[in-house]
Amino acid sequence: MDDNKCCICGANYGRYGNNAEPVASGRCCNDCNAEVIIPARISMMFGAENSTYESVMVMIENLSDDDYKDFCYEMDIDSEDMEELSSFVMRNYDSNRVMGFLNDRGFGAEDDTILAQMYEIEDMENPSELDLKNYRNLEIKYDELTRMDAEDMQPLFDDLKKQATKFTGMTILFTGIAAIGGYLIGRNRA
Ligand SMILES: [Zn+2]
Numbered sequence: 001m002d003d004n005k006c007c008i009c010g011a012n013y014g015r016y017g018n019n020a021e022p023v024a025s026g027r028c029c030n031d032c033n034a035e036v037i038i039p040a041r042i043s044m045m046f047g048a049e050n051s052t053y054e055s056v057m058v059m060i061e062n063l064s065d066d067d068y069k070d071f072c073y074e075m076d077i078d079s080e081d082m083e084e085l086s087s088f089v090m091r092n093y094d095s096n097r098v099m100g101f102l103n104d105r106g107f108g109a110e111d112d113t114i115l116a117q118m119y120e121i122e123d124m125e126n127p128s129e130l131d132l133k134n135y136r137n138l139e140i141k142y143d144e145l146t147r148m149d150a151e152d153m154q155p156l157f158d159d160l161k162k163q164a165t166k167f168t169g170m171t172i173l174f175t176g177i178a179a180i181g182g183y184l185i186g187r188n189r190a
Contacts, residue, residue: 008032016122016132019139030122038115056093059102060085067105074101114142 006013007026017027072079077088092098121135
């Protein structure tokens with residue numbers, strides 16, 4: 001089983017492992033997948049540089065009425081006052097709070113569903129051929145959803161990878177990812 005070494009932490013990843021792109025090329029264990037790869041992909045999708053006044057306004061426009069009211073309540077703005085909303089977004093389109101909210105309310109929901117299905121198959125003791133085929137398809141779909149801007153982000157991931165090999169505690173790596181990706185900015189996919 002020596003071939004089945006996680007390309008991030010070096011642990012044995014078992015039978016299948018996970019695609020470690022774009023942090024590393026190769027397969028990684030479930031822990032690294034959950035704690036490194038997925039946050040990195042999410043950060044990539046919702047990177048601050050993708051956030052603009054316009055993209056945030058579109059996201060807000062696409063919120064349901066209830067979510068919009070929640071948004072205004074949480075951000076302490078008057079939901080009827082479009083000028084206030086506009087100037088608030090102008091000042092805050094790259095804030096973690098705004099992006100965290102928008103991200104929670106539906107943006108990224110599609111990949112969450114795919115991941116949930118993938119986890120289900122990963123947890124199976126004896127997945128059938130069909131399950132494995134489904135898994136592969138889900139993985140391809142997930143990769144497609146999350147591959148945006150991978151090239152732009154490559155230097156960052158190379159850096160993080162160096163850190164990951166330097167420290168055994170993954171926490172430090174996560175702090176790095178969180179700092180860069182903490183913006184969790186919605187990219188408008190509508
Ligand atoms: Zn690992």
